[in-house]
Amino acid sequence: MGLPNIEMENFVETEYAQGFVTEIxxxxxxxxxxxxxxxxxxxxxxxxxxxxxxxxxxxxxxLTMREPNWAEVKHPPINFQDISYYSSPKxxxxxxxxxxxxxxxxxxxxxxxxxxxxxxxxxxxAVDAVFDSVSVATTFRESLAEAGVIFCSMSEAIRExxxxxxxxxxxxxxHKDNFFAALNSAVFSDGTFVFIPKDVKCPMELSTYxxxxxxxxxxxxxxxxxxxxxxxxxxxxxxxxPMRDENQLHAAVVELVALEDARxxxxxxxxxxxxxxxxxxxxxxxxxxxxxxxxxxxxxxxxQVETGSAVTWKYPSCILRGKDTVGEFYSVAVTKGMQQxxxxxxxxxxxxxxxxxxxxxxxxxxHGSNAYRGLVRVAAxxxxxxxxxxxxxxxxxxxxxxxxxxxxxxxxxxxQVEHEATTSKVSxxxxxxxxxxxxxxxxxxxxxxxxxxxxVFNELPMEFAVEAQKLLAVSLEGAVG
Amino acid sequence: MxxxxxxxxxxxxxxxxxxxxxxxKAGEVHAIMGPNGxxxxxxxxxxxxxxxxxxxxxxxxxxGQDLLRLETEERAQQGIFLAxxxxxxxxxxxxxxxxxxxxxxxxxxxxxxEIDAVSFMKLVREKAASVKFDQKLLxxxxxxxxxxxxxxxxxxxxxxxxxxxxxxxxxTDSGLDIDALRTVADGVNLLRSPERSMIVVTHYQRLLEYxxxxxxxxxxxxxxxxxxxxxxxxxxEAKGYGWLLEEAAA
Ligand SMILES: Nc1ncnc2c1ncn2[C@@H]1O[C@H](COP(=O)(O)OP(=O)(O)OP(=O)(O)O)[C@@H](O)[C@H]1O
Ligand SMILES: [Mg+2]
Numbered sequence: 095m096g097l098p099n100i101e102m103e104n105f106v107e108t109e110y111a112q113g114f115v116t117e118i119x120x121x122x123x124x125x126x127x128x129x130x131x132x133x134x135x136x137x138x139x140x141x142x143x144x145x146x147x148x149x150x151x152x153x154x155x156x157l158t159m160r161e162p163n164w165a166e167v168k169h170p171p172i173n174f175q176d177i178s179y180y181s182s183p184k185x186x187x188x189x190x191x192x193x194x195x196x197x198x199x200x201x202x203x204x205x206x207x208x209x210x211x212x213x214x215x216x217x218x219x220a221v222d223a224v225f226d227s228v229s230v231a232t233t234f235r236e237s238l239a240e241a242g243v244i245f246c247s248m249s250e251a252i253r254e255x256x257x258x259x260x261x262x263x264x265x266x267x268x269h270k271d272n273f274f275a276a277l278n279s280a281v282f283s284d285g286t287f288v289f290i291p292k293d294v295k296c297p298m299e300l301s302t303y304x305x306x307x308x309x310x311x312x313x314x315x316x317x318x319x320x321x322x323x324x325x326x327x328x329x330x331x332x333x334x335x336p337m338r339d340e341n342q343l344h345a346a347v348v349e350l351v352a353l354e355d356a357r358x359x360x361x362x363x364x365x366x367x368x369x370x371x372x373x374x375x376x377x378x379x380x381x382x383x384x385x386x387x388x389x390x391x392x393x394x395x396x397x398q399v400e401t402g403s404a405v406t407w408k409y410p411s412c413i414l415r416g417k418d419t420v421g422e423f424y425s426v427a428v429t430k431g432m433q434q435x436x437x438x439x440x441x442x443x444x445x446x447x448x449x450x451x452x453x454x455x456x457x458x459x460x461h462g463s464n465a466y467r468g469l470v471r472v473a474a475x476x477x478x479x480x481x482x483x484x485x486x487x488x489x490x491x492x493x494x495x496x497x498x499x500x501x502x503x504x505x506x507x508x509x510q511v512e513h514e515a516t517t518s519k520v521s522x523x524x525x526x527x528x529x530x531x532x533x534x535x536x537x538x539x540x541x542x543x544x545x546x547x548x549x550v551f552n553e554l555p556m557e558f559a560v561e562a563q564k565l566l567a568v569s570l571e572g573a574v575g
Numbered sequence: 576m577x578x579x580x581x582x583x584x585x586x587x588x589x590x591x592x593x594x595x596x597x598x599x600k601a602g603e604v605h606a607i608m609g610p611n612g613x614x615x616x617x618x619x620x621x622x623x624x625x626x627x628x629x630x631x632x633x634x635x636x637x638x639g640q641d642l643l644r645l646e647t648e649e650r651a652q653q654g655i656f657l658a659x660x661x662x663x664x665x666x667x668x669x670x671x672x673x674x675x676x677x678x679x680x681x682x683x684x685x686x687x688x689e690i691d692a693v694s695f696m697k698l699v700r701e702k703a704a705s706v707k708f709d710q711k712l713l714x715x716x717x718x719x720x721x722x723x724x725x726x727x728x729x730x731x732x733x734x735x736x737x738x739x740x741x742x743x744x745x746x747t748d749s750g751l752d753i754d755a756l757r758t759v760a761d762g763v764n765l766l767r768s769p770e771r772s773m774i775v776v777t778h779y780q781r782l783l784e785y786x787x788x789x790x791x792x793x794x795x796x797x798x799x800x801x802x803x804x805x806x807x808x809x810x811x812e813a814k815g816y817g818w819l820l821e822e823a824a825a
Contacts, residue, residue, distance in 0.1 A: 523663045
């Protein structure tokens with residue numbers, strides 16, 4: 095720490111080049127992190143004393159930790175004292191007009207078919223009042239309330255449902271878990287809270303989209319989803335549009351708790367700004383996501399399509415604590431340009447007859463580097479645990495890389511753990527064959543890639559799957575040849 | 576339909592074609608025979624526009640335009656189809672999806688409406704039956720794990736679906752059982768019409784019994800050294816290429 099941070103400086107420069115106004119608002123704390131900052135955050139948010147205590151404990155522990163360096167990614171050191179840890183959630187838009195936005199970004203929005211008002215919101219342009227008070231969001235909340243589902247911001251949950259938050263927050267990802275989780279636990283800005291009571295099948299897909307008013311949750315997002323006995327919920331996070339953000343470091347924590355017979359399906363499409371072609375200015379995405387299948391027969395499924403960010407470090411995991419629990423992980427990760435991704439999952443089998451499935455598809459193009467890191471651990475008491483891992487890499491061009499790091503730890507002899515891995519290349523021959531049948535090179539690549547990712551796309555909710563396909567096509571445009 | 580004049584071409588700076596002349600009129604079927612390594616596939620790939628072949632001289636006119644100026648996919652969109660000697664596998668890409676994408680790409684390029692799902696399904700079923708293509712293979716990935724013969728039949732199915740103006744079949748009959756050979760021939764004959772032409776590259780006279788070419792050419796050492804009617808194929812079957820090569824050398 096304290097080293098001059100070239101990456102950050104460059105980042106700021108890019109922003110200037112693109113016409114961002116870096117007006118510092120009165121309600122933004124100056125850069126730097128100490129106990130006073132943690133106290134200020136908690137105070138500004140009007141939090142109860144127990145919450146402040148949780149934050150302080152996490153902060154003190156974080157001070158004793160060091161940034162991990164085992165991942166297959168390289169980036170200049172992050173200076174944690176250069177970051178501002180609190181800014182007012184109702185920040186003013188940074189731009190007045192779409193004309194001020196990077197034309198390349200706009201072209202991408204165009205291709206993805208994003209409505210103009212949404213484009214503005216994503217690019218950080220002032221939006222119309224009509225859009226800001228999306229009536230659909232209100233209707234949406236009403237029907238959820240009828241079903242007894244709580245779906246609100248984390249700040250609101252801390253105020254309105256303190257006993258739930260106190261009971262569950264940090265129960266899946268304790269602050270001691272890792273460096274970034276500790277940091278998040280100390281300074282998290284906001285996030286999403288979901289509670290599905292017993293026997294309730296959530297009547298609709300919960301999407302962060304409907305919380306666009308409160309989307310400015312910043313770089314240290316915290317999400318907590320609790321599914322009580324026999325309840326079901328499907329949650330969608332993210333957006334196919336490349337999102338600009340003035341924060342370079344994102345260290346989110348997501349915790350899922352599934353009680354007996356509950357089912358949680360968590361889908362992510364991540365497309366944060368990856369930086370320019372040299373990788374400058376892109377987002378560092380260091381996320382801790384974990385689901386706890388606490389009750390017997392509970393089921394947690396992670397599906398992710400990751401195309402954005404300069405550096406991604408992310409392992410959505412399942413703790414299969416109950417008997418007959420099921421954990422699933424379906425992932426597509428794309429790296430191109432100078433993007434780096436080290437992602438994977440952990441399946442921790444503790445309960446008897448627990449089962450897990452891992453399907454990981456990594457696509458690397460140009461200079462992209464993609465690493466899969468997966469841990470399957472079967473504890474001594476986990477009789478008849480089963481895991482199947484399928485880990486496929488697809489290379490486009492010959493300057494990119496793919497790595498696979500499977501870790502398997504089995505302490506029970508009845509376990510069945512299978513691992514399959516393949517690496518393939520989009521070959522000249524394949525492209526020629528497709529072109530000979532009338533397809534353009536781009537159509538050919540996107541067809542081959544959709545074929546490669548099919549098993550994962552099948553897990554996404556229908557609408558999201560279509561968007562994800564389009565997204566992949568757009569992100570890999572020009573990546574061949 | 577197709578006129579090739581004094582075509583010379585290199586692969587890896589090695590001269591493979593040394594002055595090929597060929598005139599294929601609409602409605603005609605031409606057979607090209609010749610020893611291994613004589614440049615038959617090279618000629619086929621140059622016609623369909625594969626990268627890596629350097630045309631060093633001569634010209635190719637297709638429907639009156641300079642073919643060499645068109646991109647690979649543009650040639651396909653304008654009706655050139657190559658049934659490849661070694662069809663490529665596309666793991667993960669569903670055979671039907673591939674056929675449909677391909678059809679629609681061609682239609683779009685002609686400003687025609689895309690084919691709807693129902694009509695497409697009907698058409699595939701029909702065509703698959705007509706070329707005796709196992710319907711189960713339609714649901715699999717393109718050519719992935721197909722047997723040699725299945726791959727060749729798949730090429731014929733694609734040809735039947737896309738209805739090209741100029742179809743080039745590069746040894747589609749090699750490695751086929753007798754029944755499959757008939758099927759390939761039927762596929763070609765079904766497509767035969769006054770506005771379509773075909774170039775059939777083969778080593779075997781047998782296929783030509785079913786297809787009946789208008790002209791037979793012998794390509795050797797990068798040149799067409801002999802052209803004739805279908806009786807030339809019979810002569811070659813009986814005598815081999817030796818005598819022709821000697822004559823050409825003389
Ligand atoms: N990519 C390449 N690199 C080097 N040499 C090549 C390449 N492609 C073709 N050749 C050479 O060009 C010559 C002609 O090959 P081609 O495949 O056209 O022959 P062919 O007449 O189709 O033979 P066959 O009857 O065996 O299919 C051969 O000597 C072959 O080795
Ligand atoms: Mg050949």
